[in-house]
Amino acid sequence: MPTILKNVSKEYAQGKKVLDNVSAEIKTGEFFVIVGPSGCGKSTLLRMIAGLTEISDGTIKIEDRVVNDLPPKDRNLTMVFQSYALFPFLSVWDNVAFGLKARQNDAAKIKERVDNALKMVNLEEFSDRKPRELSGGQRQRVALARAVASDAKICLMDEPLSNLDAQLRIKMHQEIYALQRKLGLTLIYVTHDQVEAMTMADHIMVLNDSKIQQVGTPTEIYNHPANEFVASFFGVPPINLMNAKKVSENIALVNKDFEVELAQTIEEENFRIGIRPNQLQVNKADELHANATIKAVEFLGDEKIVHTEMNHGGVISVIVASEAVFDPFESIEITCDDSSKALLFDLDGNNITETQGVAYNA
């Protein structure tokens, strides 16, 4: 049975909406990521699902039951917090057993579940330690074990990895993903990190400005973003967004600097175009043909990012092969040889690319 959010809103002070009309369906057993910049309301949404924050408007249904009025404990879910919420005065084992004890399970069952959970996150030897004697990654795992030990089938996670360093984060991505698959958990995961969302999610909900921007699979979201915000939120370096002007039926002048032949006919006179950094080409050019100047070159190992300033203003990033030699202040010409993946937006930022045709509002 899915979890269904219907027209959910949250308003703190009168007229100040933190969440506006959020609707979505989270399927049982899926990895569902809620992503957005800080302050977009994603944590509030998660807390509303958990029952920690009141709902101002709308309904939340978990497994066919409207839970608006249910206290958190009756919603049959667990939660992993950003700060882990470990009890500093309890040992690792007791921390994991905490919820089970609170729900008055019998001792044998608690022991079995806790031992099992600790084994699953490789913390068996640490069961007698106090949280402060553990490293950040280990603490994170205790928090995971707590969720694993619970018999709840829905697990909520609120930026669980944001306190870890980059390497550990990647490792934990894999562990969380493996656990979710193994236990068949419905995992609702909040993050501000688009990479986390892309690598783990079955479905992603993108929130910005208190509103849903798009819900879809990672592929849908990357290839067919609903609007400029979604397009620019995913992908490193971010997509290049520029003003464009219709020249003829399918040819557009981008930023007054170069022309692109599009795979569709254009109706708008003025519009916006988004081209990812790997879909552009850079060539050295003389003053006459150049349309941009190099500002900086970043070497990333197997590729380079060239940051350029267009002649008519605006900054564009292009990914080039790592062997290519470019230097700051060089005059160059930027072109887009294959524009089949270029995204078109109207002046309000909505996607008007014809190829979209995918239900991004699923």
Next chain:
Amino acid sequence: MLKTPATSEVASEKKSVSKKKFVFRLNANDKYFSMFFLGPSLLLLGLFVFYPLFKTLYISMFLTDTFGNTTVFTGLQNYVNLISSADFMNSLFVTLIYVLAVTVLTITMGLLLANLASKKLPGIGIFRTLYSMTMGVSVAVAAIFWLFMFNPSTGFFALVSNALKLTPINWLTDPKNAMLAVIITTVWMNLGFTFLILLGSIESVPRSLYEAAEVEGASSSRQFFKITLPMISPTLFFVSTITIIDAFKSFGLIDLITKGGPTNATNMLVYRIYKDAFYSGNYAKSSTEAIILTVIIAFFTLIQFKFLEKKVNY
């Protein structure tokens, strides 16, 4: 781009119902819990703090018989009488002198000790322990130790002056010296606590500030005045107000050492309140004095709160 959900009448009705229910759930629970958690303290404070406050205020506006029953309403006459009484003004004056001296001495001594003991030297822990020792000394014990020091015939000071062929000081019979004796004893008692708090505060000043000053060649006295003092000023303020408030409330040492004498030289506010009520049976006068004490204490506590408010958010 986004589906705009149609808000049907049914939906909006449903949501308003559920909203009410939710609020009800939260508050209904908390109401009974809060009665349970807060009730006992509230009841006790009501009985032993608020009721006495109003009762004292009430009595202070009446004349009373020797049993403390109110007889004639006199309004503010008791206050007028007090303020125009040289005797009471003397009490107020000696209390102020005492508070001022105790506060200044306690803070400077505490600061001196704390600054010394904050140095990283081998064996400094022993000195820290020794300096904080007076914290374990209660009123009566302190009074006994010092009474022996001050004793005119067998006391330590008397012995020392005898040995040095000096005229012994009449510690407890001369009005000025009696005040000094009470001040010394109070400061001595305060010292342990003040020292510990100031030491803790000095130790929490980041080392890097001193290292930076060291690099620039600042002398240690300069470091004390330019780094230590400003950095610990919140604590210093806190300790000062506590010392002031405590000094205004002094009773035990006075009763034990001088009994307000000689010739009222150490007859401070609280001692007066006690004497007027429980010796002279003048409850109205005593209550009036109590209200004046309350106003003074409230004033200093308020200053402290105002300051704490800036430091902590409550």
Next chain:
Amino acid sequence: MQNIDEKAVLKRLMTYVVLIALALVILAPFFIGIWTSFLPTMSIAKGDLFNTNLSLDNYIAALTKTPILRYLANSLVISTITMIAQLIFCSMSAYAFVFLKFKYRKLFFALFLVTMMLPFEAQIIPNFQTIKSLGLLDNYAALIVPFLTSAFGTFMLRQSFKQTPKELKEAADIEGLNHFQFYSRIVLPYNKISLITLGAYSFLGAWNQYLWPMLTTFSNNSRIIQNGLKQLQSEETFNDWGMIQASAAIIVIPTIIVLFIGQHYFKSGMNEGAVK
């Protein structure tokens, strides 16, 4: 180079000299008191303080001829009960202010703050009458009941409880803990240090009471040690300095020992609770 070294050593030496001198001055009354407690009263009266005729006679006399042990026991019982009561009631009201939402919460908290501004010393007359009419005069209860709770303790614990991470409350909510369980299983253990500090503070407060017990107790059955010492010093043993000093020593030595053990807690707690 050597010059600098010498200077440093000299400076260090000076520091030690000052440290020791100050320690001597501060502890003089203390040491003299303890020293004379071992001397015969006759020698003290003659001013012969450098006698080496030390004995425990004064201690034996104090313990056997005076009710000092009774006073001590009274103080211990009263201070312990006061401490436990304050820990319970202050933590409960602090919990209400931090974790419960109820009508007039701000108003009630303001009342507590106001309470902190009101000196108990100014309210002795009505309180004396209350205790008298409750029939509690010259009874342990007279010294305990008015101090079962304290606004300061509530305020201090509230500051500490507020530092309890919000996520712990949320985690407890998800597991379905009610307020009693959250209070006893999480808030109290999480704020252990502040509770220890308040415990020490309230114990010492009760131990050091003077004015109130002087008014409300008048027999050895309920008199606490502070007033008991005064009784000894002013009454029968008027000039028996040796025994008086021994009585003082009997009281002060245990407190000093407790203080040494608890110093670490006390210092950190004080700074945390009070000044932050």
